[in-house]
Amino acid sequence: MPTLRINSYPLQQLRSEMDRLFTDFLRELPGTRGGGFFAERTFPAVNLWENEGELYVEAELPGVKQDDLDISVVGNELTIKGERPNMEQEGLTFHRRERGTGAFTRVLRLPTDVDPTKVEASLRDGVLAIRLPKAEAAKARKIQIKAAVPKKV
Amino acid sequence: MTVETVVKQPEDALTRSEPTREGQFYRPNVDILENPDELQVLVDLPGSSTDAINVHFEDGTLTIHGRVPPRQTEDTPFLMQEYGVADFFRTFQVSEGIDAARISADYSDGVLRLRLPKAEAVKPRKIAVRGG
Numbered sequence: 001m002p003t004l005r006i007n008s009y010p011l012q013q014l015r016s017e018m019d020r021l022f023t024d025f026l027r028e029l030p031g032t033r034g035g036g037f038f039a040e041r042t043f044p045a046v047n048l049w050e051n052e053g054e055l056y057v058e059a060e061l062p063g064v065k066q067d068d069l070d071i072s073v074v075g076n077e078l079t080i081k082g083e084r085p086n087m088e089q090e091g092l093t094f095h096r097r098e099r100g101t102g103a104f105t106r107v108l109r110l111p112t113d114v115d116p117t118k119v120e121a122s123l124r125d126g127v128l129a130i131r132l133p134k135a136e137a138a139k140a141r142k143i144q145i146k147a148a149v150p151k152k153v
Numbered sequence: 154m155t156v157e158t159v160v161k162q163p164e165d166a167l168t169r170s171e172p173t174r175e176g177q178f179y180r181p182n183v184d185i186l187e188n189p190d191e192l193q194v195l196v197d198l199p200g201s202s203t204d205a206i207n208v209h210f211e212d213g214t215l216t217i218h219g220r221v222p223p224r225q226t227e228d229t230p231f232l233m234q235e236y237g238v239a240d241f242f243r244t245f246q247v248s249e250g251i252d253a254a255r256i257s258a259d260y261s262d263g264v265l266r267l268r269l270p271k272a273e274a275v276k277p278r279k280i281a282v283r284g285g
Contacts, residue, residue, distance in 0.1 A: 045235035047231060047235060048234075049229050049230050050230060062197040062262060063263065063264045064262065095185040095187055098183055111232060125260075125263045126199030126200065126263015127263065129224075
């Protein structure tokens with residue numbers, strides 16, 4: 001089974017430019033190879049889209065409960081922070097371990113400012129959906145072009 | 154249902170070549186754990202639901218299919234797209250003898266948890282040694 005190759009990740013460049021991120025995704029068993037999450041890999045992966053008045057951010061966070069998740073917005077930066085608990089128990093051995101566990105933090109620089117008081121987030125079946133209404137000043141506004149008045153010569 | 158006929162499995166679950174929804178599956182990450190009584194399989198299936206998941210066990214082959222309804226449309230104006238939304242599919246060969254009748258599954262927070270109890274015959278058993 002092939003492991004995930006970071007350097008073939010197509011959006012790596014774009015992502016580094018668009019967001020500053022800090023990921024600390026601990027792996028509980030040192031020396032275990034395991035596919036899936038490595039220290040440099042960003043978690044969670046996000047999708048971002050917009051319409052005229054809002055930005056939408058979606059991320060897949062299976063196994064993360066609402067209480068283990070922290071979302072905050074400052075200016076145009078969205079921080080998704082949380083922890084996926086370890087399922088290890090006494091007497092349990094791993095045959096395969098692909099699902100990372102531990103703490104994660106991801107900071108996204110959003111393309112426009114948003115109104116932090118109006119941000120809504122929901123977590124359902126492992127999918128986090130965040131709706132961020134754009135700040136009034138950031139909304140595109142049509143500019144009227146006045147006809148120039150010809151100068152008298 | 155044999156895997157070869159139906160499924161195209163991308164090796165990298167995050168491959169971002171634009172998927173058409175028909176016939177494109179993502180391979181979910183799993184943890185497989187074992188204790189003396191059972192195997193446990195944890196499968197990441199975000200965005201699915203209990204009635205959209207199909208688990209099949211036959212002749213030592215475990216097959217997991219999680220249907221995922223689309224959450225964005227084809228013309229969603231993405232600014233960033235790091236993952237796609239499509240069904241999940243994965244199969245495993247399970248080497249242990251499993252008591253298929255007692256397999257149980259539950260799904261919460263986007264994670265499918267399967268418990269596969271080992272058949273009595275394969276559980277490690279102490280053999281009493283009689284003196285001669």
